[in-house]
Amino acid sequence: ETGVTQSPTHLIKTRGQQVTLRCSSQSGHNTVSWYQQALGQGPQFIFQYYREEENGRGNFPPRFSGLQFPNYSSELNVNALELDDSALYLCASSLGQAPYEQYFGPGTRLTVT
Amino acid sequence: KNEVEQSPQNLTAQEGEFITINCSYSVGISALHWLQQHPGGGIVSLFMLSSGKKKHGRLIATINIQEKHSSLHITASHPRDSAVYICAVSNTGNQFYFGTGTSLTVIP
Numbered sequence: 001e002t003g004v005t006q007s008p009t010h011l012i013k014t015r016g017q018q019v020t021l022r023c024s025s026q027s028g029h030n031t032v033s034w035y036q037q038a039l040g041q042g043p044q045f046i047f048q049y050y051r052e053e054e055n056g057r058g059n060f061p062p063r064f065s066g067l068q069f070p071n072y073s074s075e076l077n078v079n080a081l082e083l084d085d086s087a088l089y090l091c092a093s094s095l096g097q098a099p100y101e102q103y104f105g106p107g108t109r110l111t112v113t
Numbered sequence: 114k115n116e117v118e119q120s121p122q123n124l125t126a127q128e129g130e131f132i133t134i135n136c137s138y139s140v141g142i143s144a145l146h147w148l149q150q151h152p153g154g155g156i157v158s159l160f161m162l163s164s165g166k167k168k169h170g171r172l173i174a175t176i177n178i179q180e181k182h183s184s185l186h187i188t189a190s191h192p193r194d195s196a197v198y199i200c201a202v203s204n205t206g207n208q209f210y211f212g213t214g215t216s217l218t219v220i221p
Contacts, residue, residue: 033209037154042117042199045209056207088154099144099163099203104156 004093004105012111013081021076021108023091029103031096032074034066037088037107049074050097078110086112116140119200119212126219132187134215136200139181147174147185148199150214156199159185190219 005024013019025032031050035043045058049068063079072093078085088109092102118137126132136145147160160167160174162183167174171190176183187194200212 035209035211042211042213043156043201043209044211048207048209050207056209058208090154090156092156097207099161101158101161102146103158104148107154109154 004091004103006089006091006105006108008108009106010109010111012113015081015083015112017081018077018079019081019110021078021089021091021110023074023076023093023105025072025074025091025093026103029093029095030072031094031100032068032072033092033094033102034074034076035090035092036060036085037090038084039087043090046076048097055097081112083112086110115212116210117200117202117212119198119215121215122213123216124218126190126217128191128219128221130190130219132190132194132217132219134185134198134200134217136183136185136212137181138183138200138202138210140202140210141204142202143205144203145176145183146201146203147183148201150197150199159198187217192219192221195219
């Protein structure tokens with residue numbers, strides 16, 4: 001059984017650019033959630049996808065968008081990057097919508113300069 | 114005010130001590146999660162609970178729904194328990210709220 005994987009591991013972008021982060025869910029999981037964790041802070045919930053539909057969203061602007069594919073892998077897209085977008089981005093997959101146990105990926109460290 | 118508050122923020126203990134981390138929340142929840150995060154970022158789910166008490170090895174988690182409070186206990190603490198422990202809650206609207214974490218250091 002393959003765990004949750006994320007790519008890339010690290011990424012450096014310039015303010016105003018766009019970025020796509022990828023997440024591969026654990027086998028059999030149809031739900032994925034994305035989180036942003038700034039240095040020294042707890043994670044912040046961005047959104048959740050269940051069977052390719054967004055079904056929960058945190059307090060993030062529309063320039064944060066996502067996709068979930070039929071194989072339940074997922075992308076997080078961020079447009080018009082700002083310096084404050086620098087953070088660790090985590091995805092987590094689960095068997096279904098809350099309340100199921102979440103399995104986290106290792107994260108993508110994004111630095112915006 | 115955050116929806117999830119944890120205490121203490123930092124905790125240092127001697128090996129073998131009994132440790133308690135507290136979590137209070139202000140929203141209606143479908144479940145409460147205790148997570149462990151090691152340096153480098155990897156997060157592991159320790160417990161998910163919606164009532165009562167759960168135990169895994171030396172770890173015990175309790176929740177009081179009426180008081181909107183949960184505790185994570187570590188018995189016979191060990192240096193390998195050193196990590197950040199995060200409390201998170203999920204609600205029926207598929208929203209997740211996280212505490213800022215408790216940084217635990219266990220000294221040999």
